[in-house]
Amino acid sequence: MTDGLNFTVSATDQLARTGTLRLPRGEVRTPAFMPVGTAGTVKGMKPADVRASGADIVLGNTYHLMLRPGAERLARLGGLHAWMGWERPILTDSGGYQVMSLGDLTKKSEEGVAFASHIDGSRHMISPERSMEIQALIGSDIAMAFDECTPFPATHEVAKASMERSMRWARRSKDSYRGPGVVFGIQQGSMFEDLREASTEALHDIGFPGYAVGGLAVGEGQAEMFRVLDFAVPMLPADKPRYLMGVGKPDDIVGAVERGIDMFDCVLPTRSGRNGQAFTWDGPINIRNAQFAEDPTPLDPNSPVARWSKSYLHHLVRSGEMLGAMLMTEHNLWFYQQVMAGLRGAIADGTLSEWARSFRLRYKSSRN
């Protein structure tokens, strides 16, 4: 607890673990899925409904919040938790990924990244020190080290230089952090085992209470991601939480948990919900399909939106009604948390491989 983080593994099953991350604002059951609350809101959901879906922690985006409402303003307003009405733990990303994908006229240097806001063109600079300052002002419980998500594909040379800069930035992140939470380091190294090894050693020298695997889910595909996880995860210390950033589809998550990952975040359940995709145990379905126009059954009899039929959801989504996006999002977040609960239970029972086999058999049988 000296670093404000208490992580207990209560059971393991081969490489998988289940446990509890204890933070001052609440406990996080692992493996955990963190809904993404980009701009201070999990899109289309009230915080009480996010909690009711089973979430213990949500993710906030430093890049979005620094531009709107602004980190200093957010601090004056009492921090992100009070402002958005989510009093449980919040993890923030560093802004490094989104400044490169969303910022305009970006100029990268050893100091950091200068960029123009995609909202109003205003000029900003984000560096390891500024990222940590923003995450502290926001009041984040888990701040992520500022790094560069190495583009994919990358040559060994490019990936090495990128990883080494990220490791220098990781040290600056740790050294400059003066916030209320803890800082996680991020392993980089693209798809190369030797670079992942070097990155892990660098992070270990700095010392973090938790470690993320970065630079995956960037277009490499599930098989390649699993191949990298097979060597990248066992390098990380067993007694610290391991967070796979930006992942993923339900079957990606199941495979990553089998490889020892404890934490996930992804926009998929929320974004695809808004677009009409519902996740079910039989695989994803597109509720816009004509076959659902008169389907009186719910997406799942246990879903929090089981009160409404596929027919009604089909109508709402096809009509562009806000309630369609709201109910689809609520269902998908619930489904993701059901997968996490299933994984945690199976690990505790020592039956993960059976659970995962049965999950994949049914999930992959989908027509999608």
Added chain:
Amino acid sequence: MTDGLNFTVSATDQLARTGTLRLPRGEVRTPAFMPVGTAGTVKGMKPADVRASGADIVLGNTYHLMLRPGAERLARLGGLHAWMGWERPILTDSGGYQVMSLGDLTKKSEEGVAFASHIDGSRHMISPERSMEIQALIGSDIAMAFDECTPFPATHEVAKASMERSMRWARRSKDSYRGPGVVFGIQQGSMFEDLREASTEALHDIGFPGYAVGGLAVGEGQAEMFRVLDFAVPMLPADKPRYLMGVGKPDDIVGAVERGIDMFDCVLPTRSGRNGQAFTWDGPINIRNAQFAEDPTPLDPNSPVARWSKSYLHHLVRSGEMLGAMLMTEHNLWFYQQVMAGLRGAIADGTLSEWARSFRLRYKSSRN
């Protein structure tokens, strides 16, 4: 109760009345405000939250529902109440107003209106008989007679011809209705007292359990609307509910209640909520205004969204976040129902003129 409708006036205060409309699916406290659920959903609201705002009844739009999902499909799915999850009373309009404002290539005749769907261009016909059939298939508790909303301004000659056709359609509506609910007649006659009188006599000859005042809130302005209500409302039978269609702003509603109206519907609280306008006792405010960017106070300390500050709502609406539209809508529907509750209480206490004066003094003091 022979006509399925029991309306009791429990107190009057000058021309205003308060009472209860008893329908098989529940009681409606009058004066009542009906949130608009255009396409089978009050936009951005779950039915439980609509109810929690204080609504006893919602309005559905025949034109939208006949096109999507279609009346026969809706009937096969068990009707609108079950489908949308609102088990309390529903009133449906006749489709007459919207077919003229939204339909393409409309062709009006004594038979009815032929038109092309604004969604997919498909050809449809809506007549008094078809409107009543659709409203019955939907399962509406209160169906509205099919009529023509006379355009404004209209000459006496045009208004007379339009009103007379509406009265012929009113008889066909009443005669053809075979539904589970009741049918209300609609008084027309534009701004002309003699035509309103003639329309009322025609409706009275047919006989309805409730009467609407139609053809107002069409651009004539509040003063002119009140001038028409001053003569049009007292013509209607005192023992039947009186519904002013499509009205209105909070101060329109207060003035209309003072003139004897019992029921209202309007898209204003929902539509303007989505656009960033919040109703308050001090008048409407535009939450997008820069002055709210760092305002830590709620819209109203008693609002169901009082948990969130104006600053947060400002951020959500400016960022185009769905949650902004959701929370603003929830607040506005609550505010409208607070106005109705205030009106009912004041009528019961015999203090309506004081209540209305005090309301207007504060509401009009707004900078808007």
